[in-house]
Amino acid sequence: METKRLVVVAVGGQGNLLASSVLGEAALLSGIPLHMSEIHGMAQRGGVVESALVFGDASSTIISDGEADILVGFEPAETLRAINKCNASTVVITNLAPLMPFTVNIGQGVYPDLKNLQELIRNKAAKLIAFNAADLAKEAGNVLAVNMVLLGALIQTGVLPLSEEDVKKAMKRKTKQQFLQSNLKAFDLGYSAAAETA
Amino acid sequence: MSQESDLYFEYSTNEKIAMEVAAAAANCGVRSMCVMKHVGVNVAADALMTLAYVGVKGGMVIVSADDPFMFSSQNEQDNRFYAKMSGLPMVEPSSVEEAKELVSYAFELSEKLNEPVLFRTTTRINHSTGIVTLGKIRERVTQGDFVKDPLNLVTVPAVARKLHVKLLEKYDKAQELAETSEYNFITGKGKWGIICNGVSYNYVRDAINDLNIEDKVKVLRMGFSHPLPAQRIKSFLKACEKVLMIEEGEPYMEEAVKAFAQEEGLTLEIKGKAKDLFSRLYEYDPGQVRKCIAKYFGFKYTPTEVVDTADVPPVPQRPPTLCAGCSHRATYYEIRKAAEGMQTIFPTDIGCYTLGLLPPLSTADFLLCMGSSVGTSGGFSKVTDKKVVAFIGDSTFFHAGIPGLVNAVYNNHNFTLVVLDNGTTAMTGHQPHPGVDMTQLKLEGYGRVSIEAVVKAIGVQYVTVIKPYKVKKSIEAIKEALNFQGVSVIISEEPCALYAKALKLPQRKPFRISEKCKDHRDCINHLACPAFYIWDEKVNIDPNLCTGCALCAQICPENAILPVKATA
Numbered sequence: 166m167e168t169k170r171l172v173v174v175a176v177g178g179q180g181n182l183l184a185s186s187v188l189g190e191a192a193l194l195s196g197i198p199l200h201m202s203e204i205h206g207m208a209q210r211g212g213v214v215e216s217a218l219v220f221g222d223a224s225s226t227i228i229s230d231g232e233a234d235i236l237v238g239f240e241p242a243e244t245l246r247a248i249n250k251c252n253a254s255t256v257v258i259t260n261l262a263p264l265m266p267f268t269v270n271i272g273q274g275v276y277p278d279l280k281n282l283q284e285l286i287r288n289k290a291a292k293l294i295a296f297n298a299a300d301l302a303k304e305a306g307n308v309l310a311v312n313m314v315l316l317g318a319l320i321q322t323g324v325l326p327l328s329e330e331d332v333k334k335a336m337k338r339k340t341k342q343q344f345l346q347s348n349l350k351a352f353d354l355g356y357s358a359a360a361e362t363a
Numbered sequence: 364m365s366q367e368s369d370l371y372f373e374y375s376t377n378e379k380i381a382m383e384v385a386a387a388a389a390n391c392g393v394r395s396m397c398v399m400k401h402v403g404v405n406v407a408a409d410a411l412m413t414l415a416y417v418g419v420k421g422g423m424v425i426v427s428a429d430d431p432f433m434f435s436s437q438n439e440q441d442n443r444f445y446a447k448m449s450g451l452p453m454v455e456p457s458s459v460e461e462a463k464e465l466v467s468y469a470f471e472l473s474e475k476l477n478e479p480v481l482f483r484t485t486t487r488i489n490h491s492t493g494i495v496t497l498g499k500i501r502e503r504v505t506q507g508d509f510v511k512d513p514l515n516l517v518t519v520p521a522v523a524r525k526l527h528v529k530l531l532e533k534y535d536k537a538q539e540l541a542e543t544s545e546y547n548f549i550t551g552k553g554k555w556g557i558i559c560n561g562v563s564y565n566y567v568r569d570a571i572n573d574l575n576i577e578d579k580v581k582v583l584r585m586g587f588s589h590p591l592p593a594q595r596i597k598s599f600l601k602a603c604e605k606v607l608m609i610e611e612g613e614p615y616m617e618e619a620v621k622a623f624a625q626e627e628g629l630t631l632e633i634k635g636k637a638k639d640l641f642s643r644l645y646e647y648d649p650g651q652v653r654k655c656i657a658k659y660f661g662f663k664y665t666p667t668e669v670v671d672t673a674d675v676p677p678v679p680q681r682p683p684t685l686c687a688g689c690s691h692r693a694t695y696y697e698i699r700k701a702a703e704g705m706q707t708i709f710p711t712d713i714g715c716y717t718l719g720l721l722p723p724l725s726t727a728d729f730l731l732c733m734g735s736s737v738g739t740s741g742g743f744s745k746v747t748d749k750k751v752v753a754f755i756g757d758s759t760f761f762h763a764g765i766p767g768l769v770n771a772v773y774n775n776h777n778f779t780l781v782v783l784d785n786g787t788t789a790m791t792g793h794q795p796h797p798g799v800d801m802t803q804l805k806l807e808g809y810g811r812v813s814i815e816a817v818v819k820a821i822g823v824q825y826v827t828v829i830k831p832y833k834v835k836k837s838i839e840a841i842k843e844a845l846n847f848q849g850v851s852v853i854i855s856e857e858p859c860a861l862y863a864k865a866l867k868l869p870q871r872k873p874f875r876i877s878e879k880c881k882d883h884r885d886c887i888n889h890l891a892c893p894a895f896y897i898w899d900e901k902v903n904i905d906p907n908l909c910t911g912c913a914l915c916a917q918i919c920p921e922n923a924i925l926p927v928k929a930t931a
């Protein structure tokens with residue numbers, strides 16, 4: 166089976182780990198081998214969380230520089246920071262709603278210009294799908310569903326060997342019952358947003 | 364765990380104690396396990412080295428979680444050397460699935476040899492998720508008995524001399540078992556060889572696939588890696604023209620393998636750690652392993668084309684910071700205020716509060732290990748005339764702070780120790796400790812130790828308790844403590860904001876910036892609370908992050924920070 170490598174980067178609290186566990190469950194449902202790992206040193210204290218998911222025939226649970234088939238960034242500056250994971254055929258999905266790092270607020274560092282950021286990524290990767298996932302999450306009725314919006318976009322690209330159906334089944338198993346409806350809606354909104362970019 | 368099964372589980376105060384508790388249980392014939400970080404084994408090492416002599420009756424497994432790259436540790440020591448130093452057997456899994464299998468293997472091994480087995484893992488495996496197949500769990504024995512046998516269990520020199528002989532005998536027996544262990548295996552064929560262990564094995568497997576060299580390189584994977592199976596390795600070496608050692612961390616196997624080659628008079632090339640190959644630093648990754656294999660054996664290989672990042676502007680750092688409303692921020696601010704004009708040294712310790720290191724708080728100057736804040740303060744205060752103010756968390760205080768404080772009182776040191784008591788072990792995910800009110804967690808049958816009572820009982824002459832969200836009062840109290848000659852202790856009590864939320868303790872109302880704001884930005888610049896953000900050139904507070912601690916409201920020169928009004 167062909168190997169597909171997915172890197173997900175997010176800021177602590179954005180629900181990266183839940184999104185990864187939904188993908189893990191979906192892989193299990195569809196009988197796709199998956200090896201994954203996540204590094205979340207001090208994520209609850211506002212740090213960065215990075216997950217690596219390797220689908221198909223491989224044993225590693227880590228993705229080297231330049232080896233991601235797809236990169237999903239939950240926050241635009243974090244997407245840019247992780248650009249070294251990409252090569253010229255990588256598909257990149259990014260949320261465009263920034264979460265200001267505190268360093269910017271106290272004047273240490275400048276937040277990258279969003280237009281410039283998109284152009285940089287577009288020039289380097291095979292494709293960029295960029296939209297405001299926070300707005301779509303709000304529209305779905307759950308501001309915390311940014312992760313599910315991006316999951317929808319991810320599945321739309323078809324890069325991963327996972328079907329929409331299996332991922333939704335996995336969402337039912339892995340996310341809280343009370344949020345299921347809004348999560349599914351968020352997923353659909355993300356899915357269509359990605360389709361429009363195509 | 365203790366709630367869900369008949370397994371007894373405890374959070375011990377420190378690793379040495381954990382190892383001692385487990386060692387005693389295992390000496391009563393009850394299977395036991397103790398789990399710690401790599402640096403925790405340093406704390407437990409005193410017990411470990413002699414436990415190796417004494418051995419066990421029931422199986423005992425010691426799990427060490429090493430942290431190559433130091434994702435959240437103060438060093439990246441390679442604990443495989445503890446196996447070598449203690450003489451105990453060691454196993455190392457390569458994957459989540461294998462870790463599960465190896466645990467029961469390790470217990471059986473321990474019972475076969477009557478000695479504890481080291482189970483060494485690394486962060487990358489511990490943070491991986493994989494599919495495991497559950498098997499049958501054997502019937503548990505939770506009660507044992509202790510049979511007196513002082514001439515084998517009390518390690519006075521005469522006994523220890525005998526026991527060391529026994530340990531060496533067990534070593535030989537362990538080595539025999541390693542020779543035939545299914546966890547040391549060879550895959551592939553060819554005249555070239557790779558010897559690897561742990562997580563590196565996955566990268567080797569992927570590299571061999573990618574490079575399509577299954578029939579050119581054979582791999583010896585070591586899963587039972589102490590004692591190393593000498594015969595097995597020697598015959599592997601004899602069948603190779605050239606060998607590459609792939610192991611994260613120190614050249615633990617490489618040194619041994621080279622020695623085996625020497626014993627056999629073999630002159631083949633064996634390399635691993637080298638300038639142009641592998642480093643002792645950090646984690647390995649699949650791309651790097653692939654590259655080194657191709658280079659060493661001369662395989663054709665096209666490196667992956669990483670995108671060019673030369674034109675990417677620097678992305679602002681996102682270091683972990685103290686949470687919004689973290690009580691440590693308040694204490695740090697107050698200490699800095701109270702110590703204004705003094706020349707200070709701030710020895711710190713291990714916990715969330717180490718994050719006080721970054722500006723604007725800048726309240727961390729020196730750190731070695733858990734408890735070092737107290738010990739090093741003694742040294743700083745003896746040889747400098749600066750004011751030494753040390754920080755330690757409540758959990759770390761119990762873990763390793765108390766002996767240092769006893770030492771300071773006894774040797775009449777001169778410093779102020781601030782115990783940041785937030786009622787939990789916050790950094791690692793809110794584990795309880797001896798000072799925690801366990802009834803809050805709905806757990807019965809626990810004792811509770813008061814930090815204040817301990818400090819007073821040690822004989823500290825000046826002890827004061829502050830509530831850090833009362834800024835003025837706290838600063839006054841701190842000033843007095845700082846002026847005390849000798850050892851003074853300030854206990855700063857306020858629950859961890861994150862823990863309070865998790866416990867659903869009553870929450871305060873968030874604050875907002877009112878029109879009175881004159882844009883001094885004292886709040887944001889002195890406190891760096893992540894609830895602040897700048898929008899439209901103005902300071903704002905994110906009401907979803909603000910916990911209502913009111914620290915900023917108390918320091919705003921314009922009194923412009925007010926509670927959010929109840930929604931009109």
Ligand code: SF4
Binds near residue numbers: 684
């Ligand atoms: S988890 Fe608790 S102690 Fe740690 S930074 Fe957050 S509020 Fe502070």
